[in-house]
Amino acid sequence: MAVDLVILTLRSSKLQVLLVERGVAPYSGLQALPGGFLNNAAEDIEGAAHRELSEEAHLDGAQLHLEQLGTYGKPGRDPRGRVISVAYLAIAPSLPEPIAGTDAASASWRPVDDVLSGGLNLAFDHQQILADGVERARAKLERTALGTAFCPEIFTISDLQKVYEAVWGVSLDPRNFYRKVQGVPGFLVPVESTRRTTKGRPARLYRAGTRAVLSPPLTRPEHPIPVEEER
Template identity: 65%
Template structure:
């Protein structure tokens, strides 16, 4: 083909948002109920097409998040991946750039534009296929959850989901919620204490429900964990006893 005859293929570009948070000690993802076709009435990730050719991808992601769920104050959004398999959208070939955020204490979403509703939904029924999602959004959610789980292995992100002071048991609950596994308390305690700068002592002990005092900690100056908190080293197999 002559270069003068070549034309770039017209492929629409979109963004999708995987916003994760903890609610009631479970990992939740932000979903909207689609108010337009295709998949009218189905659950989906917030997102949409770029509004014009000059709009940046991150600008489009933040705009869609504000328009579809009224969440304009989500902190850092990072690029998760590009999804462009043929057939992922019944309207034709669409390439989507997905963005991810995992943040504590996010507010209730408010639906807008082409979303009929917006809500936080637990990730487990979505990952298992018990609840259906539009397009290829289950795959994108799964990729986002796995990325978040890896972040907890290699960074001090988990402390952001705790109060200013917390017990190691409360920190463990964050890891269990995000990783979706039960952890051995003794092994977890040793690993956390062995990561110098991850957490630091903070004041007197607090009485627990069992009546025993529990030491309080706060987030330390360490941001990256080395060696990492590898999930497989902490997991307790179903039915196995947990040391008390």
């Protein structure tokens, strides 16, 4: 029995995932999600996830909300034998630089697009686990107020739109996005101030409201347009 962790954050306006370079066989030298085997039959599975995150990247899992993503047990997923892994997902803003430890040669944040596009291959079946974790994160932005956690305390709707574009991996029409977020009661609360923009009218400021579950949800575009490399 093993655990794997999909830890996502926003850095440089891009959705990034925590990866470690494996320092031992199998797949020595390849990038992988942090994780590993349970120490013994008495170790709690979620406890093992917290321990591995601390040992491999020196990140405090107790400060993250880990939720179970899924169980992966396809025969042949690990060349050492039959291994069943419970994957956990955490999505959080402003996570620090990781520090490699135990059997990880290095640890770093890497753009999710580099992996999902096939530009970076991961060990084991971690490509699939990451894809599942990103899809879960994208769905959470549709149904919950998670997006505001990645904004400053006071922000513009344009700031929030950049979060949704980074996580969903699409470009959004500003007017349509404005209409949608304004149509969710309790999602955003206006602040009696404005922020000067480079052109046009000053932008209105908002803070996060008390609504945790969005109704109606902010659905992703049916025909998404990829985010441009330079905006």
